[in-house]
Amino acid sequence: MSTRSSWPLYEVFVRAKRGLNHVHVGSLHAPDAELALRNARDLYTRRNEGVSIWVVPAEAITASSPDEKDPFFSPSGDKVYRHPTFYEIPEDVPHL
């Protein structure tokens, strides 16, 4: 098939049964978003992994660059005081 290389790439996010957020699990090729969702169901949830799927065109994702790693992330490494550790968290408030 000469058109094989033209199928766009989609990134797949799955929310597990016990999970709270959709988690990135991988990527796949599909001719359009509807089939990307179905392909994702077949590729990433066939072992009972999830209850919800998002697919996003890979080209729609703007990612931070490895070159920017230090200016982006290093400044937060020594500022433990940004953690609100002085709050007492009630027992019955999960996932805070």
Next chain:
Amino acid sequence: MNLGDGENAYDALTAAGSDASHWAFGTGFSPALSGVDRSVPSDVDRDDLFAYCLMLGDDALILSQRLMGWCSRAPELEEDVALANIALDLLGQARLLLARAGDVEGAGRTEDDLAYLRHEHEFRNVRLVELDCGPGPGGDFAATIARLLVFSTWRLALLSRLVHSRDPVLSAIAAKGTKELAYHRDHAAQWTLRLGDGTAYSRERMRAGLARVWPLTEELCTPHAIESRLASIGVAVDPASLRSEVDDVLGTVLTEAGLDRPDVPMLATVGGAAGRHGVHTEAMGYLLAEMQHLARSMPGATW
């Protein structure tokens, strides 16, 4: 995937009695048909029920074998997995139905005995599922999709009625199968829309694929005497009752895809007999030879 000391995902998944709560993915499996009453209703003829379980089981088994042929040969990796998943769903249905057939027969035959050690004339599948649409010589993805569309539309209509069967096992198998078939039908319909409403070339391929499988559709809604008898006592589904739903669904998909219903003659029966009677097309012998070869040449082999 080894994640380091004590972090082997598969060891942890299979460890007996382990608490699975730390697994975010892939837990909560439950065995099919657990807790279902396996007795046969007293007014049901066991020979009839045995044959009916074979009919529904063989349909699933033979189409599963056909779809498995596409594994690693589909147009895309993603479609490989999709067709293999569908084939495995059908294999699961076949296993339950053939196991039930063996139970009902009471001669000690297992699902494997019934799948691998029966002769061609003892298989009761409709001839639609044995048609060779590839991926080998003459293989055709569009015809494979066309057959899957027709088959899953028909079988979904069938199983959604079989849920009300007086046989508790058939009812449970049907309830499990409807969810699977709904997905199979959706998958085939999605591809039918894209091929039919795609390029001039893809439309022609889809049209030809439909024309190839259409002659085998008449048999789907033609009741065998056993089906009629069991339907009359609320155990089986009369396939003739499925015709309007199947026609409606296929009509909707074809219209949406811009395709005409094929105008082709139906494949004749052989003196009134067809797949449900054990009369098959030439393709069936080759399929069984491949499917049964290992089990017959190495009886009882396990691995």
